[in-house]
Amino acid sequence: MKTTLNNIRRSPFQALAAILVTSLTLFIISIFIYVSLASQVVLNHFETKPQIIAYLKDGHTQQQANQLINSITTQTNTQDAQYISKDQALEIYKQSVGNDPLLLGSVTELGLVTAEILPASIEVTAQSPKDFDSIVSVLEKSELVSTTPQGQKEIDFPKDIIGELTRWTYAIRVAGIILISALSLTSVLTIMIIISLKIASRRVEIGTLKLLGAKSKFVLKPYLQESMIYGLAGSVIGWLFSYIFLLYSTPFLAQRLGNIIRFPVPFLTALAPLGILIVFSFVLSFISSFWAVLRFLKR
Amino acid sequence: MVIFSSVTKIFPNGDEVLSKLDFHITAGQMVIITGKSGSGKTTIGRLLIGDLQPTEGSISVDGENIVGAKQKDLIPLRRKIGTVFQDYKIIPDKTTYENIALNLEVASFPKDEINDKVEKILEIVGIPSKKHLFPSQLSGGELQRASLARAVATEPHILFADEPTGNLDKVTSKEIFELLKKINKAGTTVIIATHNQDLLDLGKLHHISLDKGKIVKDTHPSKKKSVKTKDSQPKTATKKKKK
Numbered sequence: 001m002k003t004t005l006n007n008i009r010r011s012p013f014q015a016l017a018a019i020l021v022t023s024l025t026l027f028i029i030s031i032f033i034y035v036s037l038a039s040q041v042v043l044n045h046f047e048t049k050p051q052i053i054a055y056l057k058d059g060h061t062q063q064q065a066n067q068l069i070n071s072i073t074t075q076t077n078t079q080d081a082q083y084i085s086k087d088q089a090l091e092i093y094k095q096s097v098g099n100d101p102l103l104l105g106s107v108t109e110l111g112l113v114t115a116e117i118l119p120a121s122i123e124v125t126a127q128s129p130k131d132f133d134s135i136v137s138v139l140e141k142s143e144l145v146s147t148t149p150q151g152q153k154e155i156d157f158p159k160d161i162i163g164e165l166t167r168w169t170y171a172i173r174v175a176g177i178i179l180i181s182a183l184s185l186t187s188v189l190t191i192m193i194i195i196s197l198k199i200a201s202r203r204v205e206i207g208t209l210k211l212l213g214a215k216s217k218f219v220l221k222p223y224l225q226e227s228m229i230y231g232l233a234g235s236v237i238g239w240l241f242s243y244i245f246l247l248y249s250t251p252f253l254a255q256r257l258g259n260i261i262r263f264p265v266p267f268l269t270a271l272a273p274l275g276i277l278i279v280f281s282f283v284l285s286f287i288s289s290f291w292a293v294l295r296f297l298k299r
Numbered sequence: 300m301v302i303f304s305s306v307t308k309i310f311p312n313g314d315e316v317l318s319k320l321d322f323h324i325t326a327g328q329m330v331i332i333t334g335k336s337g338s339g340k341t342t343i344g345r346l347l348i349g350d351l352q353p354t355e356g357s358i359s360v361d362g363e364n365i366v367g368a369k370q371k372d373l374i375p376l377r378r379k380i381g382t383v384f385q386d387y388k389i390i391p392d393k394t395t396y397e398n399i400a401l402n403l404e405v406a407s408f409p410k411d412e413i414n415d416k417v418e419k420i421l422e423i424v425g426i427p428s429k430k431h432l433f434p435s436q437l438s439g440g441e442l443q444r445a446s447l448a449r450a451v452a453t454e455p456h457i458l459f460a461d462e463p464t465g466n467l468d469k470v471t472s473k474e475i476f477e478l479l480k481k482i483n484k485a486g487t488t489v490i491i492a493t494h495n496q497d498l499l500d501l502g503k504l505h506h507i508s509l510d511k512g513k514i515v516k517d518t519h520p521s522k523k524k525s526v527k528t529k530d531s532q533p534k535t536a537t538k539k540k541k542k
Contacts, residue, residue, distance in 0.1 A: 006392070208388040211350060212449075213377030214405040216370075 004225040007198060014194045015230065021190045022234025022284070023241070025183040026277045030242035032176040033273040038253075038261060039169040045260045046162050051126055054139040055119040055154040057146045068142050069122060076134045077127040089118040119146060119154075129162045184284055187234075191227050191288035199223060199296045206296075220293045227289035231281030239274040246270060300326055301347065301457065301488070306356035308342055308512075316342045317512040320356070323519065324490065324505065326456070329483040332492045334509030340492035341385060342512075344459045347490075348380050349373040361456065378406050381450035381487075383460035387442050389434045389449070395421070395441075396430040399449045406453045416452055424448040424478060440471035447478060457488045464495050 008015045056065065065083045072081050084092070093113060097103035106112040124135055139145050139155050146154045199206065199220075209219050246265060254263035301324040308317040317339045324330050332340050345351040346358055349365050357366050365376055389398050396417055403413045421427040424444040429437060437445060443463060450458055460479060464472035472495060483489040508516035 010392070204388075205390050208384075208390065209401070209405060211348060211377060211382060211384075211388070212402050212405050213374050215374055218405060 001225065003222040004229065007222055007226055008229065011198065014197065018191050018194050018227075018230040019233045019237065022187050022230055022281060023237040025180070025187045025284070026235045026238025026281055027241045028176075028183055028238075029180055029280065030239050030273045030277055031245065032172075032180060033276060034242065034246060034270075035172055036169075036176070038257070039165070039172060042257065042260050043162070043165050043169055046158060046165060047129070048125070051129075051162070052124040052132065052135055052139070052155065052157040054122045054124070054142075054145045055156075056121055056144050058119070060120070060144050064144055065120070065122060068139075068144050071142075072122070072124060072135060072138050075138055077131040078135065079125040079127050081122060081124045084121045084123055086115040086118050086120050089120065090115040093118065129166070132157055187284055188288040188291070191230055191285055192292045195223050195227055195289045195292035196295060198226070199292060216297060220296075223293060224286070224289045227285035227292075228282060231285030232278065235274065235277035235281040239277050242273070243270050300324065300359075300361060301490075302357075302359045303343070303346075304357045304359075306346065306353045306358060308339070308346065308351065309354045315512060317346075317353070320512070320514060322507055322514060322517055323521075324488060325519075325521075326488055327483075327486060328505050329480065329489045330491070330505040330507060331496065332490065332507045332509060333494065333496045335494060337511075338509040339512040340494075340509060341461050344382065344461045344490075344492055347457075347459055348377050348382055378453060379456050381453065381455035381458045383443070383446045383450045383458070383463050385461040385465060387434075387446040389442060389446055391434050394431050394433055395426065395437065395445045395448075398434070398445060399452050402449045402452050408453070417448075420448045420452045423481075425474075439466050440468075440475070443467060443471075443475055444478070447475070447482075451482055451487065455487065457490065458482060459490045459492070461492045462494070463491060464493060 062083070069081045069083060072078060090113070122139070124139075126132055126135055136155055136157060140153045148154055206219050250264045253261070257263075303320050303322050306317055306320040307315065309315045316337075320339075320343075332343060334340050342351065346353055347360070349368055353366060357364050359365065360376060360379065363376075365373070368376070390401065393401065399417045399420060400413050403416055408416065417430070418427070421430055424447055426437075426441050426444050426448070429441055429445070434442060434445070447460070447463065450460070458479070463475050463479065467475065476491075479489050479491060504518075505520070506516060506518045507514060
């Protein structure tokens, strides 16, 4: 290890270049991990909450509503379908306005929003977004579902949001994988070139060691260790910057995703990618240094 | 025991450095290989540690033929033979202590043993006060002693010293030869390749003289007689070669 640290100390700029390139790669990977996890959480959120809401005409009976639920669950793939009465709708409204005094006042003090003015509804959770069409089709045929003045059935379903989100998640993953692959290759090549240069500059010393009876493992171990140190330093720096970036973006993210993801992200959760980064950096540095060493041994 | 049988070495450029060399060295001997520059002394050393392969012939060390040996098989051989290189090959950015310790690390000596051995060998070669100095801070004689210390630190069976007095003054050269004799007396087979034979009492030693890659004199006790030719023809006095 002493030899390894001496090697790094002797050529600080080469070490800096290797660490910076590795840090950049691992920073991007760390951001990618955060984005992937967040997009998955958002997607899960939309996939698991009631996705289709059909508002019912006033004057229906509970039995009619149950019949409609029954036909939906038997004819389509649903996870859940339930009736929301006017009173339940008011409770949901109250919960959704939270502590907003103006909106809450409209219910409690002013009495502007009452159960009477809210429609009862049927909330359906599909098994997958591709089942939306069949569920909506059943609901559209029902006379129980209210109609807008334009003659359209009052059915809300975020098909486009989920589809869009799925496409974005997929695009982020593909773009991330391409970017990470390109940066990983750059890191591997950079470390490999640096280690190759070091091996070449110490060719005489390596030759002497071999003449003294040193095994290849003994001769080349410091170079393997050196690249591992670059990887370790790169992963810690890369993760640190990504964590700072996450903290910096927290107010912005909390504003937009606060009802889906808990902000600030707990430190231990944010720390999790570091383990992945360390393992990945070791793989990168091992490949690059092993490649450099192999090239030397073949000569 | 070291045996060279009909060893010829021709370099890729066509230079025949050694020609049909036959000699053997008994364990515990002190052997002096003399000859002018280019006579093949260094090549013998390089062949001995497997750094070069002969074009023809066989070389055996302690009964093992080393010709054509794989790199991994050369490792134990090189640990068995301590080498003092003509250009010292002392690693410039390591101290004297570290250079000597390095050979012990290479030979997988335990860490706690390394310190004792280095201290001891520095005393023997007479440079204990130079242990923290870098090669650039040492004189030629001190470098030679450091190189010698590194070579013998692992207590090899055989020591090959290539021009150990090459650039040294007479007094220092004599001291180095005395040191080599001391090492030999401790049981190590010592092979010295030198052009500086004036300092040696050759009468008592096994002396191999080379000229243009051929043996012109070999005083091994087992020889019927030592032959010296005026025309430097390859007239070795070896016994009939066994096939």
